[in-house]
Amino acid sequence: MVRTTDKALQPGAVLESLATTGSGSVALHIGLARDCTAGKPVYAVDLHRTETTHADLEAIEAQTRSKWPEVRDLVIAHRFGRMEPGEIICIVAVSAPHRGEAFDACRFALDRIKELHSLSLIEIGP
Secondary structure, three states: OEEEEOOOOOHHHHHHHOOOOOOOEEEEEEEEOOOEEOOEEOOEEEEEEOOOHHHHHHHHHHHHHHHOOOOOEEEEEEEOEEEOOOOEEEEEEEEEOOHHHHHHHHHHHHHHHHOOOOEEEEEEOO
């Protein structure tokens, strides 16, 4: 499942929506807006998306499920707009029978998200 929003992301809600029947592990990644980059302060971030971003995230979900068919469920939640340091930008949650598959699938999905050209992050600092 893919969710995109300009509202605050709630990790508890993501975990509650994750199907875990037959799972022995859940891997969860929570990406935060940084308060500094390369030693320089960041006051806020603006994360912009294009009209293809949601579909791009759905393609990443499909690729991940294809690569790890034993994954029971996968949720990608991504926020857009202006965020203060410490606010949640992205959540990737994966349930699987074993921790290896859950962690590997979570990392794969996250790495693909970081490669998306339909996302653009602007850090605002001094």
